[in-house]
Amino acid sequence: MKVSAVPYVALKALRRNKMRTILTMLGIVIGVAAVITMVGLGQGASSEVQEQVNRLGQNVVLVFPGARQLGGVSIGGGSANTLTIDDARALREEIPEVIAASPEVRSQTLIVYGNRNYHTRVYGQSHDYLQIRQWPIESGRMYTEEEVERTALVAVVGQTIVEEVFEGADPIGEMIRVRGVPLQVIGVLSRKGMSLMGSVQDDIVIVPYTTAFQRISGRSHAMVINIQVYDEHSMEIAQAKITDLLRERHRLAPYQENDFTVQTQEDVAQAATETSRIMTWLLASIAGVSLFVGGIGIMNVMLVSVTERTREVGLRLAVGAKSPDVLLQFLIEAVVLCLLGGIGGIALGVIATEVIATYAGWPALFSTEAMIVAVGVSAAVGVFFGFYPAWKASRLDPIEALRTE
Amino acid sequence: MAIVELKQITRTYRTGSVAVDALRGIDLMINEGVFASIMGASGSGKSTLMNILGCLDQPTGGSYHLDGEDVSTFNKNKLANIRNRTIGFVFQSFHLLPRTTALENVELPLLYSDDNLSWKEIHNRAMHALEIVGLADRAKHNPNELSGGQQQRVAIARALVTKPKILLADEPTGNLDSRTSLEIIDIFQELNKQGLTIFMVTHESDIARFSERIVTLRDGLIISDKKVVPIQAKTALANWKEQEAIELENEVTL
Ligand SMILES: Nc1ncnc2c1ncn2[C@@H]1O[C@H](COP(=O)(O)OP(=O)(O)OP(=O)(O)O)[C@@H](O)[C@H]1O
Numbered sequence A: 001m002k003v004s005a006v007p008y009v010a011l012k013a014l015r016r017n018k019m020r021t022i023l024t025m026l027g028i029v030i031g032v033a034a035v036i037t038m039v040g041l042g043q044g045a046s047s048e049v050q051e052q053v054n055r056l057g058q059n060v061v062l063v064f065p066g067a068r069q070l071g072g073v074s075i076g077g078g079s080a081n082t083l084t085i086d087d088a089r090a091l092r093e094e095i096p097e098v099i100a101a102s103p104e105v106r107s108q109t110l111i112v113y114g115n116r117n118y119h120t121r122v123y124g125q126s127h128d129y130l131q132i133r134q135w136p137i138e139s140g141r142m143y144t145e146e147e148v149e150r151t152a153l154v155a156v157v158g159q160t161i162v163e164e165v166f167e168g169a170d171p172i173g174e175m176i177r178v179r180g181v182p183l184q185v186i187g188v189l190s191r192k193g194m195s196l197m198g199s200v201q202d203d204i205v206i207v208p209y210t211t212a213f214q215r216i217s218g219r220s221h222a223m224v225i226n227i228q229v230y231d232e233h234s235m236e237i238a239q240a241k242i243t244d245l246l247r248e249r250h251r252l253a254p255y256q257e258n259d260f261t262v263q264t265q266e267d268v269a270q271a272a273t274e275t276s277r278i279m280t281w282l283l284a285s286i287a288g289v290s291l292f293v294g295g296i297g298i299m300n301v302m303l304v305s306v307t308e309r310t311r312e313v314g315l316r317l318a319v320g321a322k323s324p325d326v327l328l329q330f331l332i333e334a335v336v337l338c339l340l341g342g343i344g345g346i347a348l349g350v351i352a353t354e355v356i357a358t359y360a361g362w363p364a365l366f367s368t369e370a371m372i373v374a375v376g377v378s379a380a381v382g383v384f385f386g387f388y389p390a391w392k393a394s395r396l397d398p399i400e401a402l403r404t405e
Numbered sequence B: 001m002a003i004v005e006l007k008q009i010t011r012t013y014r015t016g017s018v019a020v021d022a023l024r025g026i027d028l029m030i031n032e033g034v035f036a037s038i039m040g041a042s043g044s045g046k047s048t049l050m051n052i053l054g055c056l057d058q059p060t061g062g063s064y065h066l067d068g069e070d071v072s073t074f075n076k077n078k079l080a081n082i083r084n085r086t087i088g089f090v091f092q093s094f095h096l097l098p099r100t101t102a103l104e105n106v107e108l109p110l111l112y113s114d115d116n117l118s119w120k121e122i123h124n125r126a127m128h129a130l131e132i133v134g135l136a137d138r139a140k141h142n143p144n145e146l147s148g149g150q151q152q153r154v155a156i157a158r159a160l161v162t163k164p165k166i167l168l169a170d171e172p173t174g175n176l177d178s179r180t181s182l183e184i185i186d187i188f189q190e191l192n193k194q195g196l197t198i199f200m201v202t203h204e205s206d207i208a209r210f211s212e213r214i215v216t217l218r219d220g221l222i223i224s225d226k227k228v229v230p231i232q233a234k235t236a237l238a239n240w241k242e243q244e245a246i247e248l249e250n251e252v253t254l
């Protein structure tokens, strides 16, 4: 058979059945689009996580109460009561590498401004917390160490609070009430965006930890101590010193386990990246399933089409087509279906990713690899699922085939 | 010279435990340039014989020499080549590809040819074959835009396009009215005059009389084989026109 006639015959057959061609392609289009979108979004999410981790602050060490948890990472903070305010103070004063330490206490609570109520998180932190987090003040000021010492009734609020409670007006100097405690707003934080855990970080009120412990939360122990280390090279030695100091302060005998957990920003980053990597794989495999289903659709349609086109095959055989010619024709039909579907799927996938990424506020990442793989996979799907029907067609007996109605 | 030579051809169909002897020992010689027809009752084995002659099927026993070659020993690939090059086949129900133009239908056998023709040549040859059957002006029409007679003419063009040595036709006029049948037979006679060997199945003796040799089958055996003087389809067509004119006149006067 003429070599260029093989694809010609296959393309003609596809054109003769436009509707079927389009419907069959749709399965592959959706499958490939799903793969591209999921991988794109997954990678976008990963890079966003990376970005978040960087925004966490520089050279940050977190000390959680309680022993190391399963999986090695505790992001949320323990509930054990082992870390005191004095621990935080000792860490700052006795370890030279530690330049800031803030004992944190959180309360989910209602804040009242005039006749407006708003549910938010109130954080107790030290005066240098914003330095640890590298979180600049937008207007007003942060409270001072002296204000922390005297349990001053002041607060610094995030952008969400400005929008939701003060309706965008300047809140500096205004009084808000938290659990009956009047607090004067002295500063507004700059916008920070979403956190690793997906919460809006700007939905926050920060008060001196003394005020938080004594007047608001009623707790006596820190949920976490945020620590900033002098520089990157001191991270390891600082961690060791922190561990030693806390063990000594907690009077732990050598055989006893730590009753606290020291983690660095990298630990948190690793956990988060791992999570998003797993998510990407999960999404991609779901998308892969839909590609597989699309492939089965191709096989189904090709099988039906072989039955439907038995007479056509019979005629081709009668005028001199050989079994391999017929096999190749049907195989090429399936592969072309899949390739066209793959290209359509890329287009749809790119659009879908853009739309979803814009909506979710993520960066959309397209990897050329994902696209090449998707098209390669769809061609493979074509060969794989097209082979059986093609083989069936090529095995037809010309007389039997011509006789079918 | 004999182009077809059958010796003791048998064909047995097996369906489970039942065996049907469709052909029970056929001896047949057809010389080059002959226009022959096979007749016989339904089930007598005409189509079975035709399929074997057309290399679409293989005999259970006996030998078949086509154009000097013993094709009963050929494998599937070689048979496909014979079907493509040496044989042109015309079917009762045309078997044109739907939604495919007449021209593309005629081009089809050339696509499967081993001669590796250029696209231009494929095109020209198909066009020429359509000219032979008088349908060059319908080249771009799909089968559903053509009458039954025209469709069969496209099918004949498709059979002719590879310049075969022998044209086989299994009831080529079976789906056509008598007038259109005559036109098809006329084409056959024209082709035969130019030297093409034609072998045709029919169960209408009216149609068989246009051929020069009539072979009759019964229960898988040849029961008669006689030479006749063929009627000319051209004359029959002319008479037909006269007849029509007379009938029309009668209708008008009535
Ligand atoms: N594929 C088959 N399987 C089993 N038996 C078959 C098959 N094809 C034909 N036969 C049998 O072989 C015999 C000859 O059939 P064939 O089709 O050759 O008859 P025919 O002369 O062409 O009849 P018709 O004029 O009706 O076309 C019949 O008895 C038929 O039932």
Ligand SMILES: [Mg+2]
Residues within 6 Å of the ligand: B046, B047, B048
């Ligand atoms: Mg028959």
